[in-house]
Amino acid sequence: xxxxxxxxxxxxxxxxxxxxxxxxxxxxxxxxxxxxxxxxxxxxxxxxxxxxxxxxxxxxxxxxxxxxxxxxxxxxxxxxxxxxxxxxxxxxxxxxxxxxxxxxxxxxxxxxxxxxxxxxxxxxxxxxxxxxxxxxxxxxxxxxxxxxxxx
Amino acid sequence: xxxxxxxxxxxxxxxxxxxxxxxxxxxxxxxxxxxxxxxxxxxxxxxxxxxxxxxxxxxxxxxxxxxxxxxxxxxxxxxxxxxxxxxxxxxxxxxxxxxxxxxxxxxxxxxxxxxxxxxxxxxxxxxxxxxxxxxxxxxxxxxxxxxxxxxxxxxxxxxxxxxxxxxxxxxxxxxxxxxxxxxxxxxxxxxxxxxxxxxxxxxxxxxxxxxxxxxxxxxxxxxxxxxxxxxxxxxxxxxxxxxxxxxxxxxx
Numbered sequence: 001x002x003x004x005x006x007x008x009x010x011x012x013x014x015x016x017x018x019x020x021x022x023x024x025x026x027x028x029x030x031x032x033x034x035x036x037x038x039x040x041x042x043x044x045x046x047x048x049x050x051x052x053x054x055x056x057x058x059x060x061x062x063x064x065x066x067x068x069x070x071x072x073x074x075x076x077x078x079x080x081x082x083x084x085x086x087x088x089x090x091x092x093x094x095x096x097x098x099x100x101x102x103x104x105x106x107x108x109x110x111x112x113x114x115x116x117x118x119x120x121x122x123x124x125x126x127x128x129x130x131x132x133x134x135x136x137x138x139x140x141x142x143x144x145x146x147x148x149x150x151x
Numbered sequence: 152x153x154x155x156x157x158x159x160x161x162x163x164x165x166x167x168x169x170x171x172x173x174x175x176x177x178x179x180x181x182x183x184x185x186x187x188x189x190x191x192x193x194x195x196x197x198x199x200x201x202x203x204x205x206x207x208x209x210x211x212x213x214x215x216x217x218x219x220x221x222x223x224x225x226x227x228x229x230x231x232x233x234x235x236x237x238x239x240x241x242x243x244x245x246x247x248x249x250x251x252x253x254x255x256x257x258x259x260x261x262x263x264x265x266x267x268x269x270x271x272x273x274x275x276x277x278x279x280x281x282x283x284x285x286x287x288x289x290x291x292x293x294x295x296x297x298x299x300x301x302x303x304x305x306x307x308x309x310x311x312x313x314x315x316x317x318x319x320x321x322x323x324x325x326x327x328x329x330x331x332x333x334x335x336x337x338x339x340x341x342x343x344x345x346x347x348x349x350x351x352x353x354x355x356x357x358x359x360x361x362x363x364x365x366x367x368x369x370x371x372x373x374x375x376x377x378x379x380x381x382x383x384x385x386x387x388x389x390x391x392x393x394x395x396x397x398x399x400x401x402x403x
Binding site: 021030034099 | 372383
């Protein structure tokens with residue numbers, strides 16, 4: 001009985017580790033967020049293999065049936081991971097808010113500039129015979145490599 | 152604006168108010184061929200304003216994205232503005248703008264895509280980093296040299312010169328945290344050539360390193376994981392071979 005649950009625990013922890021590594025390889029998971037997953041996988045795998053350590057831990061925390069201590073530790077890691085993600089989500093929402101504000105401010109600034117200077121925006125339209133392309137880069141900034149004769 | 156519009160010096164800076172004016176001034180004085188672009192990575196001490204006053208072009212990120220994201224902003228800028236060469240120079244005064252000329256001539260003479268300034272190739276070992284930091288660097292150097300099959304003495308150096316191919320590669324794929332070591336592996340995976348040349352580096356002129364003791368454990372973990380997993384990763388980008396790239400540039 002003990003052996004069977006040990007095998008299940010070993011297989012589960014090993015699968016978890018492999019899945020995490022594969023997701024990092026495929027860039028579905030950033031190293032930053034893989035740290036805790038790999039740590040939990042390694043600890044669970046270690047305790048599943050090394051029975052004596054699990055027995056002494058379960059004795060120390062007052063758990064009669066050692067495999068239950070494995071669940072206990074696993075739940076501890078799940079709580080840690082959830083907390084970690086809550087912090088990450090908080091940071092992400094904060095950054096999204098900042099991005100939305102910056103983007104809205106830029107849009108407002110751009111539309112005001114277009115309203116105030118509608119003619120200066122297209123100087124090429126008023127100088128026939130010369131294309132604006134060699135003088136302007138695609139971002140609209142005048143090229144520094146060529147003298148801006150028409151400007 | 153100094154420079155020719157061909158070479159860009161990118162200075163990632165996070166709270167480097169003490170040193171940024173000196174760094175920008177040094178670049179203008181000793182590397183006049185380079186346009187200077189400071190990436191202000193969400194500094195809260197006015198680094199961006201100081202850099203602008205010193206005469207640099209400044210891109211201010213809306214919040215701190217970390218060194219990888221900040222440097223990549225420079226790669227995207229260089230790609231979009233048609234720069235042929237990008238130099239990465241730290242904002243803390245560790246790197247000497249005088250050396251940029253040597254990096255440039257090394258790139259031309261040895262016909263490589265990336266030149267990296269190494270503080271461990273000089274005969275006078277003056278680099279005064281703490282022992283723990285140096286040990287970490289040497290572990291990375293040992294592993295990386297074996298993975299890429301050529302000696303890399305200073306894989307964490309952020310004093311590098313990139314050509315157009317490397318700019319295009321890193322504009323689309325650059326690591327997030329502590330990117331320098333993994334970047335060498337990405338170069339290798341895309342068959343770009345890198346050489347190291349010896350440079351002198353100084354201790355930081357002021358401010359504090361972004362790598363505290365608490366973070367250095369994560370630094371080790373992240374880089375080791377990225378190295379082992381990175382070997383098995385597929386290249387993110389198919390690059391045209393250099394000859395084709397040259398004719399393309401000649402036409403375009």
